[in-house]
Amino acid sequence: MKKLFKIIILSVLMALCLVGLFACNGDDPTSETGLLVKKFKNDDTWTVCGYSGTDTEIDIAAMAKDEEGNPVTVGRIMKGAFDYNDTIVSVIVPDTVETIDEGAFRNMGKLRDLVLPFVGHTAIADGSFNQTEPQEDKSVGVERTFSYIFGTEEYDGGLLFTQVYQAGDDGTKDYYIPRTLKNVTISPAEDYTIPMYAFAGSSSNWTLINKIVLGSKVVAIGDYAFSGCVGLNVLDTNNVTDIGDYAFSGCTNLKENGLTLIKVVTIGDYAFEKVAIGDLVLPDTVTEVGKYAFTGSKVVTVELSSALNVLSEGIFSDCKNLKSVVVKNASIEIKAYAFESCTAINTFGPSGTAEKTAVFTGYNVQNQAFARVDKSNFDSITGLSDVDAVFFSVE
Numbered sequence: 001m002k003k004l005f006k007i008i009i010l011s012v013l014m015a016l017c018l019v020g021l022f023a024c025n026g027d028d029p030t031s032e033t034g035l036l037v038k039k040f041k042n043d044d045t046w047t048v049c050g051y052s053g054t055d056t057e058i059d060i061a062a063m064a065k066d067e068e069g070n071p072v073t074v075g076r077i078m079k080g081a082f083d084y085n086d087t088i089v090s091v092i093v094p095d096t097v098e099t100i101d102e103g104a105f106r107n108m109g110k111l112r113d114l115v116l117p118f119v120g121h122t123a124i125a126d127g128s129f130n131q132t133e134p135q136e137d138k139s140v141g142v143e144r145t146f147s148y149i150f151g152t153e154e155y156d157g158g159l160l161f162t163q164v165y166q167a168g169d170d171g172t173k174d175y176y177i178p179r180t181l182k183n184v185t186i187s188p189a190e191d192y193t194i195p196m197y198a199f200a201g202s203s204s205n206w207t208l209i210n211k212i213v214l215g216s217k218v219v220a221i222g223d224y225a226f227s228g229c230v231g232l233n234v235l236d237t238n239n240v241t242d243i244g245d246y247a248f249s250g251c252t253n254l255k256e257n258g259l260t261l262i263k264v265v266t267i268g269d270y271a272f273e274k275v276a277i278g279d280l281v282l283p284d285t286v287t288e289v290g291k292y293a294f295t296g297s298k299v300v301t302v303e304l305s306s307a308l309n310v311l312s313e314g315i316f317s318d319c320k321n322l323k324s325v326v327v328k329n330a331s332i333e334i335k336a337y338a339f340e341s342c343t344a345i346n347t348f349g350p351s352g353t354a355e356k357t358a359v360f361t362g363y364n365v366q367n368q369a370f371a372r373v374d375k376s377n378f379d380s381i382t383g384l385s386d387v388d389a390v391f392f393s394v395e
Contacts, residue, residue, distance in 0.1 A: 033063040036081075037072060045075025045096065054087050056110075061094035077104040079151075086110060095189035098122060102143075103151025107158070111178040115185040119198040120144040123188060141165060144195040146184075147175035159208060164200040164224070181208050187215035196222035196244065199229050211258075214238055221247045223268065233276075234258035241265045245290065249273040256280060267293050278321070282308065284328075289315055304328055311338045311369075320344060326351050333364040340371040346378060360384050368392040 034053020037046045046064060064074045074094060079101035082088060090113035093100070099122050105111065117123065121143040142148060147163040154160070158176030165171055186194065194214065211234040212226070218237075223244035226232060233253040237260050245268035248254060254275045261283055269290035278300045282289070286305035292314035300321045304311075306328035316322060317340040324347040325339075339345060349359030360383030367389040375381060375391040384390055 032069070033065060035060065035063040035065075037064050037066075037074065039066075039072070043075065044073075045098075046072045047076040047078050048074055048081045049078040050080075051082055051085060051088070056087055056089040058088055058090065059092045061092070061096070075099065077101060077149075079103045080106060083107050084109075084155075089113065091115070093117060095187060100149045102148050103153065104149050105178075106151035106153055106176070107155045108178045109157040110180050112180050113183045113185075114181065115187055116149075117186075117188050118192060119146050119186060119195055120148045123190075123192060124195070142173050145197060146199050147173075147177060147201075150175050150177045152176065161201050163197075164227075165197050177208065179208060183211045183213075184209055185213040185215065186218055187213075188217045190217055191219045192217055193220040194218060194222055194225045196224055197227070198222065198225045200224045200227040201229075210234060212236070214240060220244070223247065224249070226251060236260055237262070237264070239263055241285075243267045243271050245269045245271065246273070247271045248275055251275050261286070266290075269293065270295065272297055291315065292317060294319060300324075302326065304332070309333060311335060313337050314340060316342060318342075323347060324355075325349075326353070327363070330362045331364070334366060334369045336366045336368045337371055338366075338369045339373060340368070342370070342373055344377075345370075345373060348378075354380075356380070358382070360390075365390050 034051055035048060036050030036052060037048055039046045048060060060074055064072050066072050073096050075097055076099040077093065077097060081104050084107045086109035088108060089110050092115040095117040097117055124144060142165040145163050145165050147161055152175055154176055157179055159179045161175050161177050162172050163175055208231055209229065210231055212232060213236040216239050219239055220242040221240055221244055224246045225244065226248050227246050228250045230250065230252050232251050233255060235254060235258060241263050243264060247268060249270050252274055256277045256279050259277065263285055265285055266288045267290060269292060271290060271293045273292065274296040276298050278298055280299045281303045282305040284306045287307045289308060289312060291312045295314055295317045297319055298321050299319050301324045303326040308329055309332060311332060311334045313335040314337045317337050319342050321344060322342045323344050327350055346356050347353055353359050356379040358378045358381045363383065365384060369390050371392045373391055375387055381387055
């Protein structure tokens with residue numbers, strides 16, 4: 001009976017091997033590059049289904065060739081294509097790729113740098129920026145998250161990460177990402193929005209990725225996209241114009257020397273909550289900043305955009321280190337609680353305003369805009385009809 005059982009198990013294993021060989025054999029030109037590729041029936045492009053080489057740096061576009069050594073166009077990365085590889089340090093996925101299967105990069109022991117054309121299984125427009133309808137498309141699904149391509153299989157070199165992919169108690173899934181991964185570049189072929197929740201997680205040890213570069217075709221960042229990425233300290237946004245709600249909330253190591261906001265137009269609610277930015281310059285492209293956008297951050301100095309007409313409710317609330325704010329719009333509106341509990345602030349007004357001076361002339365300032373701020377921080381306050389109402393304090 002035991003012998004029969006062993007024969008059955010062996011037969012199953014052989015069958016699985018044959019299926020794998022069938023999937024990757026045929027048009028297999030890998031003797032030179034080590035990259036296993038195949039063109040499946042009815043496909044216009046080729047699929048990467050394995051790698052048998054020893055290179056540490058993999059440029060898929062440069063290595064993908066047919067059996068005659070001619071370059072081929074890769075459109076898909078198959079599940080397990082780089083399974084259990086312990087030599088590859090960097091991978092460049094070309095922007096011709098349209099599909100990356102779940103677990104395509106699973107169980108990789110030394111992966112440090114990864115270039116992708118999109119986040120998740122495929123590139124899909126984001127409902128939060130009105131690129132898809134109906135509205136319920138904002139619940140993006142786990143296939144549109146960064147963790148998806150690494151798979152759910154536990155291994156020694158993998159870091160358990162609980163990926164958040166939508167609101168609600170059932171909107172999480174556990175994945176294992178290489179502990180060695182530090183740098184990620186998203187370089188799409190066409191205008192692209194980083195999906196909602198793309199890198200978001202409920203894990204407190206989401207510290208592995210330090211640098212994320214967003215290519216020139218990344219034009220927007222969805223809600224919660226990088227929420228909780230506590231290890232992130234460099235983010236190159238290039239051509240991003242719109243940043244969603246809570247996009248970088250909890251990125252407590254993200255500082256001004258690692259952040260570029262060159263072309264940003266809109267910033268969502270709580271977008272930079274608790275970030276480590278010390279000196280903040282909002283470029284003159286910025287026209288709208290949401291409620292509590294920088295609440296609890298470590299910002300020390302702020303220079304506002306000349307195109308920003310409204311400082312929204314709570315925008316810099318609880319910024320305990322904030323000392324100086326330069327206002328470039330002469331008729332700006334300052335909402336309630338905009339600077340609530342900014343207990344260190346002592347300079348406020350147009351460029352050139354002296355220390356310990358607040359100039360509000362021409363501004364529309366709501367009551368409690370500086371709630372819980374001691375008016376004695378300033379030797380001079382001008383332009384307010386009711387100072388006590390604006391600097392409202394609670395005993």
